[in-house]
Amino acid sequence: MSKIWQIGLFIWLTLVCIAAFLWAPLAEGLGEYTRILYFHVPVAWVTVLAFLIGAIYSIVYLKTRKIVYDHIAESAGQLGIIYCVLATVTGSVWAKVSWGSFWNWDPRETSIFILLLIYAAYFALRSAIEQEDRKAVLSSVYSIFAFVTVPFFVFIVPRVYSSLHPDPIINTQAKINMDGKMLTTFLSSLFGFTVFFFWIFKRKIDLVKMKLTLRKMEN
């Protein structure tokens, strides 16, 4: 990413922070906690995006059998796990102050916990197989099946079961009920976090390629 993009992203995210604290109004019933929305939800969104990219690269690997794509899929999975842990931890802190305890086995908490387990199993699978081609094939197939569960756990389960969690942004009628300023701040944050994710992901791809080059040179 060029310097101009980096500076632009920094300014964009700074403006999002300012808007979240000084410009966007507070939602009824949530009070000051409304501000968490602009950070917690984009992190959860990026989790889904990372797992989706992981599944796409797994498909590409299965089609081309080029090992670099398997490593890129792994990198996307690692980023997905990081963001998923961040969404879980921040959600848990929010739960402590709103519901009285860090963990309540609420449908939203349970579904993200299962998602974490599913992707932890992906890495367990990878570390359990030594032969590289076999590892790549099995983990690619697993990654594709793992992603099939993501929309179910992230978008469907919390809307089917009654939850203590604040209403999803897009409600069960597929509509967004949000104040204009809040929506602008939220979408800006979503965009900023997404671009930031792609920046980190590009760095991860660079790292993967460099590791492969190094391995070739050492052999």
Next chain:
Amino acid sequence: MEPIYVVLIIILIIWIGIFGYMFYIDREVTKISKRIKKLETSGNQN
């Protein structure tokens, strides 16, 4: 605890997590590029 402090703690966790991981990747990239350069120069000398 005041709600605003909870908000700040949550935002801090997110930024520390993301930036922390980004710096870790950057460090890895620097480390590996140094090793590649070292191998390249030793290869050229031979």
